[in-house]
Amino acid sequence: MKTKKVVINKLSRGEIYGAMRLMKLGALLPLVRNQLENNLEYADLSFEDRIGTILYEAREQFLWRQLERVYRNGSHAKPVGAVKEEIIYSPERNLNCEVIKTLQSMDWVKGQRPYYVTICGQSGTGKSYLTEVLIREALEQNVNLCYYDFSKFMRLTEGLSSEEEFDRLADRLNRKDLIIIEDIGLFRCTEGVIKMLFRLLDKRLGSGALLFTSQYQVEDWYEYFAGELGDNGIADAMMERLKNNSQSIELKGPSLRVNRVAI
Template sequence: MTCERPSNLLVAGASGIGKAWLIKALGKCACEKELTVAYYRMIDLAEKLAELRSEHNVRAFTQRLQMKKLLIIDDFAMGDSPCKALSTYLLRNIDSRQGVASTIVAAQRNWMEWHSWINDPATADAIMDRLLNYSYMIELKGRSLRELK
């Protein structure tokens, strides 16, 4: 995370494969290097934004997130497609971090399926263009770590 142009990381894999463990370990390493880190599950981030939108505090929250050297979004593309406001927020946040800070996104769906999860094709194109062209990609495979031995 100390390179001249910060990169992103996309992690995909089935439930229980170790995505959360991996991204949290990377977040911990960033903290140990005294970098600022924020971790959100996608559903929690969506709820937080909806709450802040009703209070008109989205801009302050966005500015705080943009100051973090590493933003981790877990469980991306889970559940229903995001509303237009959330899709737009994701685009603005990812775009503003390009070349300035790093973002890790983890999901059960492969990143090639994320486009169809986002309802608005133009916003989906923009988000995926920024993520795919500035990211390392890891697809975890294997059995669930939660399986009984």
């Protein structure tokens, strides 16, 4: 059997950097340069470990840029760098570790029958932190998603008047595998927002995932969905679609912002 000849490196260090730029591998360039120029630090590592170190750092940087873009497009807030390893599962928090692991798997988004998730709890109980963990997991698994805080979601519906305009916006949003809307109930709900929320709850039933967060328990959303006109019909329809197709998480305990601990 003919032995395959080992190719000896014929590139200088500068040519290596140039080749990476040529092949649009610029994101890896600082990491490769660090290993080449600090050779003693990495000398005892295997080739696999060295490549793994480079790709791990590159992946983390890539995911962070994606996360920042998601928040920039849909929120006034910035990601805090939430990590799943630092979630606290103390009994007072009412947070089930197995439920969170299931959500991190993204089966509720990518499975045969996607469903909705609600995360409720008073201010400071960790809703946004947990949401960021799930967004990062979704990005890592290449889930096509969009994220809005409630004020920016409300702006999507401003200026819409005809049913066709609402349908077009709903169709555009429904191209996403996952839609996240934070702080349901934080502001007075307009008729346009109610129309859009109903379309999302209705059209995504069994075919697309939604994640809502709120300071209010899901049971209290009925009056909110009924709106100023007291439309119990649409409130009934929205609550029925939500309750029968969702995983509910109700966070409890004192505010975790006091000492800025992991949440």
